[in-house]
Amino acid sequence: MASGRPVLLHRDKELEVVDDVLAGLSAGRPAVLVIQGTRGIGKTRLLHAALARRPGGVVLSARGHADESSFAFGIVRQLFDPMMSGSGRADLGAPAAVLDGGVHAPAMTAVPYDGSAPGVPATLLDDLYRATRSLTAGQPLIIAVDDLNHADPQSAQWCSYIARRLDGLPIAMILTCDANDRDAGETIRDILTLPYARSLRPSALCRNCAATLVGSALGAPVDDEIVSACHRLTKGNPLLLLETAARLAAADVLPERSELPRVQRIGAIALSETVLEWLGGRYPSLLTLLQSLAVIAPYAGLETAAMLAGYGAVAAEEAGQALAGAGLLEGSPPQRFTHDLVQSTILARMDPRARDELHRRAASLLHRLGSPPQRSARHLLSASPTGDPWAVSVLREAAREAVSENAWEDATRYLHRALATAKGRTVLQVTAELGAVEVHLDIPACLRHFRTVTALADDGERAESLAPFATTLLTLNSPEAASAFCDIARGLDDDPDGRLPDRREVLLRLSSQALLTGQSYGSRAAMRHLGAGTSAGAQDYLATAALSGAARGKHRERTLALARRCLDGGGPIPPTLVIALLWAGRLDEAAYWSEQVAADARAHASMTGQALAVTLLSDVAYRRGELRASLAHAREAILFARGSHALGLHAAAVSCAARVLLERDELDVAHALFDEVAAREPVHPFLHGALLEAQGRVSIARGDVREGLRALLEAGRQLLSAGVVNPACGGWRGQAALAYMRLGQRVTARRLAEEELELARAWGVPYGIGRALSTMSTTAEGDRRLDLLTEALTVLDGPEGGVERLRAMVRMGIALQAAGDARRAHDTLSEAYALADGRGAVRLAALAERNLAGAGGRPRVGHPGGPSPLTAGEIRVTDLVLRGMSNLQVATELSISKRTVDTHLARIYRKLGIHTRAELAETIKRLRERPTGTGRLPGREE
Secondary structure: OOOOOOOOOOOHHHHHHHHHHHHHHHOOOOEEEEEEEOOOOOHHHHHHHHHHOOOOOEEEEEEOOHHHOOEOOHHHHHHHHHHOOOHHHHHHOHHHHHHOOOOOOHHHOOOEOOOOOOOOOHHHHHHHHHHHHHOOOOOOEEEEEEOHHHOOHHHHHHHHHHHOOOOOOOEEEEEEEEOOOOOOHHHHHHHHOOOOEEEEOOOOOOHHHHHHHHHHHHOOOOOHHHHHHHHHHHOOOHHHHHHHHHHHHHOOOOOOHHHHHHHHHHHHHHHHHHHHHHHHHHOHHHHHHHHHHHHHOOOOOHHHHHHHHOOOHHHHHHHHHHHHHOOOEEOOOOOEEOOHHHHHHHHHHOOHHHHHHHHHHHHHHHHHOOOOHHHHHHHHHHOOOOOOHHHHHHHHHHHHHHHHOOOHHHHHHHHHHHHHHOOOOHHHHHHHHHHHHHOOOOHHHHHHHHHHHHHHOOHHHHHHHHHHHOOHHHHOOOHHHHHHHHHHHHOOOOOOOOOOHHHHHHHHHHHHHHHHOOOOOOHHHHHHOOOOOOOHHHHHHHHHHHHHHHHHOOOHHHHHHHHHHHHHOOOOOOHHHHHHHHHOOOHHHHHHHHHHHHHHHHHHOOHHHHHHHHHHHHHHHHHOOOHHHHHHHHHHHHHHHHHHOOHHHHHHHHHHHHHHHHHOOOHHHHHHHHHHHOOOOOOOHHHHHHHHHHHHHHHHHOOOHHHHHHHHHHHHHHHHHOOOOOOOOOOHHHHHHHHHHHOOOHHHHHHHHHHHHHHHHHHOOHHHHHHHHHHHHOOOOHHHHHHHHHHHHHHOOOHHHHHHHHHHHHHHHHHHHHOOOHHHHHHHHHHHHHHHHHHOOHHHHHHHHHHHHHOOOOOOOEEOOEEOOOOHHHHHHHHHHHOOOOHHHHHHHHOOOHHHHHHHHHHHHHHHOOOOHHHHHHHHHHHHOOOOOOOOOOOOOO
16 A cells, blocks of 8 residues: 555455556546445545545545535535636636526525425536536546535436446546435435446444554553453444544553443443434434433333334334444344443433423323333333323332232332322322332331321221231331221221121221230121131131130130131231241141241242241241251341331341340340340330340349349230230240249249149140240259159150250259259250250250269369369350351351350350460360360360
8 A cells, every 4th residue: 555545444345446446547437436334434534545546637525514415506516616716717617607606597506405496407417517527638537525415406416417427538436425314315326327336335343453443542452352342332333433442541441351341331322422413413313213212211112112203113114224223223123222321321411301201201102002000100200290190090000010029119119109199089099008018118108108098088988098007017016007907996896797798808907907916806797707718818817816816825726726717718828827826836837837928928028028927937946946047037037127117026036036145145145136126116015025025034144133024024014915825925924933033032933933834734735834844843842843844844855845845954954963863963964965055055055064063974174273164155166266267257157246256265265264276275185185084175076
């Protein structure tokens, strides 16, 4: 290539055609070369390269522009302007006066063309042709017109006229044209039928060329993934590649793979903004279609966008192809954006008012087309409220659709917008629907809607208006709501037959919530309309009735019969049924159905529902003695309860966690948990009672017996106020009896223990009876004590005995030791220690170990000054520390806090008389090497 010629990438084949055309021109052969392509593909650069390679001669050049396409002979004037002075003017003759705007030819003056003027007179075309031919005397002539698609009609006609008359003349016409421009299509088609016409369509740059171009802009070799991203976004369009590379350089993007996210973002924005500038100036109709698609995508395609923009099907298809060629759309047919940022850039550049109006029109169109309600609703959310009744209706339908998909947050957004524009009694309905959704996400928000409905509803419509709120999730977390349900249910028993069948579900739901508070309001009416028990309301009522019966501790068989009827309903299992089964001693069934309830809550993505379900899992695991699983579930339940601000369920989860932490001897951690739920609004009495019981037990374990006793007695008061008498539901009596024993009040302790045992026997559940017998033994002496513990161990035999069986075993070992039966005491305490240690019941293991030493057992650890036993929990911490774990790693391994590990280590160091980890390793090694009976620490099997 000659010096000074521009270097073009990926244009070798195109330049061969150019050279062939120019060679023919030197030989006196005419040619017309038409260069077609999309915007930015390099048509102009190829034209300039052709002119730079010409062998000599005269060049007439012009460039069309959209702003000048309305001026007659604009292109022709540009071509001949250089010839309009000096000797060239005389050569043009009469046409010179015309092109100069003279008065001799007013039809050719440079005035705006309105589309109605007649074509150029043949005589004038002939005069211009002759003037053009005169320029070829002794030299070739090149007529170069860039962007012919922007030519005015007269100039386009002149080009076609001249092109057909080049035979025998050394003239080459080089024309560039936008391949997607329909206005210039007919002229180009006519020209390309000529025998000496040739067409060039420059292809997109290849990936290697893109690497060269981007690398040149960034000043360094570029990572392959960066090159691929740029090439994919721009589809090899040279101008878009240049723009993208320039923006990358301006943003100081490094040519490294780690910069790929930035490259994709900058590239997509560059593509969008550049193409939008093209469309805005030349093709406003395409821009309108693109904006319509940006508004409705990705939930609707180009066809719907065309309807929104007022396009016909054919026009939409052609426009889609043009936009795909520009790199903004892809797919077949093209109807999705090449990158998400393309869509966001288009939306950001729109006038806010126009975008708002387009969203409203889109919502209306989609609604008329029968699209899913949520698609219309999304547009209504994006537009300013209008108050149209149809919009409120669509938003409510969308919310119901979202609820069916468990998309609670989406449903909340739709109903908030509907509530903002609703009028009249619709406000009441929408508020109730919103509250029914918020109960899964935000209990305080649900309560605010509950109060609004209560204030707006008339007496006659209050039951149906509050029915959406009638759920266990709200009743357990709000005494206010529970009280309102009871007030409504109070009048249901007096409702005459035949009046409520059409409101059967309303009645059953409200009555079940009244039962949950310990009241039986509405029960007679509910039983009349209970039917087969196959509806959700019926199952809810049956489960709550079973729970209510279990709480009272009477008629266990009737409770189980109600539970069976509920299970036969076939629908989702109410959480209250799991509690009823657990209290009724059906631990295996409760475990199975608790898993089903948890799976259902997870599937429904209800944060409040999961808080309740996982708390049930924790309770079941505790009853089975699975302390690690129980604590893990309780901690998960705390997170869910915090998320939905469910104070009652938060208290329940804390209660479950605290009693496990108590068994693990993590008293400080347990005590700290209570701070989260202290001084809060009141919650359901049962949950409050469970919390107070846990607080009382922890306080007593920490040495504050009187404070613990006060909490236990208040727990009993709360539970009795809710109708919870059954000791299977709460062990406050037994715990209070133990506290009274520590205070030396044996008579009071025995009275409470006897009361708990009597109630437990009346209910007939082995777990409750065994626990009561074990507690009763602490108030007895001698053979009576042994008899009670023997019966307790018999009743608690099996996996359902859980931690209570271990507690009874330790008490039996201590009792046998006191009775002088050292061998049986040793065997019982050894077994209790092994079981408790295996289950993580650290306090029981430590108690068994201490008494085992007194019964002639081997101490777990000692030091030269005599035995100084470590607890089972301290031994586990020691073993992990000796493995090289940090305190944080030990905490993670044992599912405890780092602070607890720190406390354990401090106690271990104090007991062993050491100060560092190195000393710990040496001391433990020395102790393990000692013979049995001299304070040797047994090795542990890993």
